[in-house]
Amino acid sequence: MKVLVLGSGVVGVTSAYYLARQGHEVTVVDRQPSPAMETSYGNAGQVSFGFSSPWAAPGIPQKAVKWMFQEHAPLKIQPRLDPVMGRFMMQMLGNCNPESYAVNKERMVRVAEYSRACINALRDDTGIRYEDRQRGLLQLFRNEQQVEAVAKDMKVLEQCNVRHRLLNAEEITAVEPALSRVPGKFVAGLHLPDDQTGDCFLFTNRLADYCREQLGVTFLFNTSIERITRVSGRIENVVTSAGALTADAYVMALGSYSPFLARDLDIRLPIYPVKGYSLTLPVIDDGGAPQSTVMDETFKVAISRFDNRIRVGGTAELASYNLSLAEKRRATISMVVRDVFPEGGDLEKAEFWTGLRPMTPDSTPIIGATKYDNLWLNTGHGTLGWTMSCGSGQLLADLIAGRDPQISADGLSVARYAA
Known part of the structure; x- marks a missing residue:
């Protein structure tokens, strides 16, 4: 054919x-x-099978209102007379309930877990390398409320037989040793050992x-x-x-x-572009850099390790098809990597990039x-x-x-x- x-x-x-x-x-x-x-081209560098969760979730509408008044919020909406955006947001709100979340989460994890097996087989069959690492993902929590909230996701992971473990503040440094240099910032972390990292480009x-x-x-x-x-x-x-x-x-x-x-x-097709940003910076201290991927749950920013580079990706901006580079978004992801891995990379030499993620309301x-x-x-x-x-x-x-x-x-x- x-x-x-x-x-x-x-x-x-x-x-x-x-x-x-x-x-x-x-x-x-x-x-x-x-x-x-x-x-x-410049995504966050994470191949995060176990981290597959719907954006439309119970409690998100209330969080979105709070984020509107925060300088370093994970979601930003550029007001505009755009009926397509309005329809997308209404459909997304319609999925922010426990029943829809459970259905959508199962569908996402179903595809993602299958994709884990497929990419592993592809790598074996083709022999291609892409600065990849198979060392897992660590989702970092800055407060106990976040730890309590992740319990629902952990139940779905259990149902789907996705390996995971909730780590305390001391245990997270065994997974990411550089976190020992910023004591007291995180109270716990969810470790997904089968997740991967690499350069998608x-x-x-x-x-x-x-x-x-x-x-x-x-x-x-x-x-x-x-x-x-x-x-x-x-x-x-x-x-x-x-x-x-x-x-x-x-x-x-x-x-x-x-x-x-x-x-x-x-x-x-109810697909709307959700604008994301990334920084790519050279590693200057291996001991102060991540060894795989960490996700700062508070700011929804992922920090991934390539061979000699760090990729920092995050923020979600509803701004139609505008591809301009917003310095305010750079400030947010710069702040996060500086806060979590202050000695790992050289922000002065970072490449700043933006791209449009094709998001569905579910x-x-x-x-x-x-x-x-x-x-x-x-x-x-x-x-x-x-x-x-x-x-x-x-x-x-x-x-x-x-x-x-x-x-x-x-x-x-x-x-x-x-x-």
């Missing part, structure tokens, strides 16, 4: 990898000059090279996607700046930009079929695109081939929004 994948971010490239492994003739098209040049590019050289995947870069042509319930072709491209099946993996093409096909990705029998979706992964990419890609490839997938696809397709 000839398959055309739209998008060369981490989700698009992993989709191409799993499709090509099944023997399909795969072409990937993207407007950028190379893979992972947008949202996959390196991962995506090296996997793309493998796809091209070993699996025969074709990549068409510097190619803008203009529109999709449909005829009698099927996609006929994709019109691009390089001409019309035809295939037997089409995969839309365009992240935050998926709704624009889908809208012309009368498919409403935080669950959209994977599966559409009303067009040859159009498939793999998008809407929010902050967990890399975490879920391999599981999503394998699941989608199986669905397209008509194979029984290894996990249930229930509740993952766009059909869940039909009501």
Whole structure:
């Protein structure tokens, strides 16, 4: 089968990898000059299977009101007359209840845990390296209220057989020794030993090279996607700046930009861009730097270790498709890394970056079929695109081939929004 994948971010490239492994003739098209040049470029560096939780949760509306008046809040909303933003926020609020949270959490963990097995197998099969570490993730709590709140998540982790352990203030330094240099800041930590870290940009590019050289995947870069042509319930072709491209099946993996093409096909994707920021700074003291990933629960900022760099990612900003770099957001993530690992990296030499996370109101990705029998979706992964990419890609490839997938696809397709 000839398959055309739209998008060369981490989700698009992993989709191409799993499709090509099944023997399909795969072409990937993207407007950028190379893979992972947008949202996959500078993410937080965490592959956090066990940390997969919906943003829409009980208590979030009240927290959001408080965050509006905090200088270093994890969520910022830029007021604007934007009906799309308004609709997204109302749908998200509709998921901020215990019942919806439980359903959405199960779906996310289902994909994420499957993705853990898939990325481990991919690494063994391809041999690619991407400054990766398999040393887990440590979620840090600054007060007892946060420790009490995480009890609900721990119950879901237990139900899904995700290894985890709640550590006291002394035990967290055994996992991250540099935390001993900032005593008294954290009262506890939730350790997820099977989570991983690495550079998503390196991962995506090296996997793309493998796809091209070993699996025969074709990549068409510097190619803008203009529109999709449909005829009698099927996609006929994709019109691009390089001409019309035809295939037997089409995969839309365009992240935050998926709704624009889908809208012309009368498919409403409730995906909204949630702007995130990161800093990448050189390590200057190995003993004062993280050894894996820590997540500061108070500020929702992740700090990850690469070989000789530290990646700090966080904040969520609703600002439509604005990609300007806001110095106030830089100040927040700079403050957190300075507070947690004050001696680890050189902030004066940090690279500042921003990207648009494709968020759904229930935080669950959209994977599966559409009303067009040859159009498939793999998008809407929010902050967990890399975490879920391999599981999503394998699941989608199986669905397209008509194979029984290894996990249930229930509740993952766009059909869940039909009501």
